[in-house]
Amino acid sequence: MKIAVLKEGEGETRVAAIPETVKKFAGLGATIAVETGAGDKASIGNAEFEAAGASIGSRAEALKDADIILTVTGPDPVTLTGAKKGALLIGALDPARRGKDIDAYAKAGLEALAMEWMPRITRAQSMDILSSQSNLAGYKAVVDAASVFGRAYPMMMTAAGTVHPAKAFVMGVGVAGLQAIATARRLGAQVSATDVRSATREQIQSLGAKPIFVEGVAGIEGEGKGGYASETSAEYQAAQAELVSGHIAKQDIVITTALIPGRPAPRLISDAQLATMRPGSVIVDLAAEAGGNVEGCVAGETVERHGVKIIGAVQLSRTLAADASALFARNLANFLTAFWDQEKGAAILPDDDEIVAAIRLTKGGKLVNERLKPAQ
Numbered sequence: 001m002k003i004a005v006l007k008e009g010e011g012e013t014r015v016a017a018i019p020e021t022v023k024k025f026a027g028l029g030a031t032i033a034v035e036t037g038a039g040d041k042a043s044i045g046n047a048e049f050e051a052a053g054a055s056i057g058s059r060a061e062a063l064k065d066a067d068i069i070l071t072v073t074g075p076d077p078v079t080l081t082g083a084k085k086g087a088l089l090i091g092a093l094d095p096a097r098r099g100k101d102i103d104a105y106a107k108a109g110l111e112a113l114a115m116e117w118m119p120r121i122t123r124a125q126s127m128d129i130l131s132s133q134s135n136l137a138g139y140k141a142v143v144d145a146a147s148v149f150g151r152a153y154p155m156m157m158t159a160a161g162t163v164h165p166a167k168a169f170v171m172g173v174g175v176a177g178l179q180a181i182a183t184a185r186r187l188g189a190q191v192s193a194t195d196v197r198s199a200t201r202e203q204i205q206s207l208g209a210k211p212i213f214v215e216g217v218a219g220i221e222g223e224g225k226g227g228y229a230s231e232t233s234a235e236y237q238a239a240q241a242e243l244v245s246g247h248i249a250k251q252d253i254v255i256t257t258a259l260i261p262g263r264p265a266p267r268l269i270s271d272a273q274l275a276t277m278r279p280g281s282v283i284v285d286l287a288a289e290a291g292g293n294v295e296g297c298v299a300g301e302t303v304e305r306h307g308v309k310i311i312g313a314v315q316l317s318r319t320l321a322a323d324a325s326a327l328f329a330r331n332l333a334n335f336l337t338a339f340w341d342q343e344k345g346a347a348i349l350p351d352d353d354e355i356v357a358a359i360r361l362t363k364g365g366k367l368v369n370e371r372l373k374p375a376q
Helices: 019-027 046-051 059-063 099-107 122-127 129-148 175-186 200-206 234-248 316-338 354-359
Strands: 002-005 031-035 055-057 068-073 088-092 111-114 156-158 161-163 167-171 190-194 253-256 282-285 302-305 308-312
Touching (some): 002 059, 031 059, 055 059, 122 354, 129 253, 129 282, 129 308
Parallel strands (some): 002 031, 031 055, 068 088
C-alpha cells in the first residue's frame, strides 16, 4: 500500500502529513512518498520526512502506483495525471463550491473523500478537520484583533492611572468561538458570548465568560443535523438583533463565527449596529468566505466603517502552518488507522459505515454522495 503526500498549491501553507504520521503509516506497513518541498511552508524539510521513512520525489513519482493520495485542499485534477484508478483522494475538497473538480475526480476513477463533511459523532472526533482547524482560527482571531486594536486587553494598574480592560463579545460558540473566549480571557479581556443553542450557556460560563441569550423565545431546539447549527425562526432572529444592538454598542472586540453548512453565513451585525460601536473597535468575521456575518465585510481584507475595523478573516489556520499541519495530518492518520485492515495491509471503507457514507463523494467513476445528487 503506497501513500502519496502532495505539495499544496499557491496560498496554502499546510501539508497533509508530518514526520509523526509518516512513521505511523510506516508502522502499518505502508510506503510513503512525499512530493519535494511539500512541507517547506510548514517548516518541515525534505530531510525530516526522509528520516521518518518517506521517499522524496516529483509529483509524478509520488503519484505513481499510489493507493492513497493525501492533500490539504483538493488539487487541480489536471495535476493528478498518472494517478491510479481507484486511488483514495483524501483531504478538504470543498465539494459544495468545486463541483467541476469533483466531477473530474470521478471521471479519473478516483475515490474522493471530503474530510470537511465528517459527521459530528463521538467516534469521528479525532478525525474532524473542521474542529481542529477552527480551534486554531478562534485563537488567531483574538490575536489578530489585538494587533489592530489601539488599546490593551487587560486591566493595568499603573502609577499614571488605571487602564481598563477591553470588552470582547463572541458571537457563535462552536469550536472557534470557545477558543476565542478562552484566548480573550487569557489576555485579560472582559468576555461575553452568545449562541442560538441554549446548551452552550454552560460552556460559556465554564470558561469564565458572561452568557448573553435571548429569553422567552426558542432558538434551535438541540443542534442541527450532524451536530452543526441550523437556521432559526424569524421571531428569534428579531429578538436576537434587538438584544445584540444594546450589547454590541458597549464592546471593543467582537468575534463572529456563525456558519450554516451549505448556506450563506447568517447576518449577525448590520450597518446600523456598527454605527453604535465605539470608534477604534475591532470585529473579526470568521465567516467572511461564506458572505460574512457582518454587513460590509470583505473576505481577505480589513475595511473600516463608522470608525470600526472589520477583518474579513480567511483561512486563519494557514497563518499557523506548523500547528495546523500537525493537527490536520493527525486527523487524516486517525481516519486511515480506524479503517486499516492489518491482514490486508489496506484501508477498507465499508459502504454502510456512517463516516464513509458521509465523506465519500465519488466511487467507480460516479458521484455517490447524496448531498451532491440533484434534487428529484
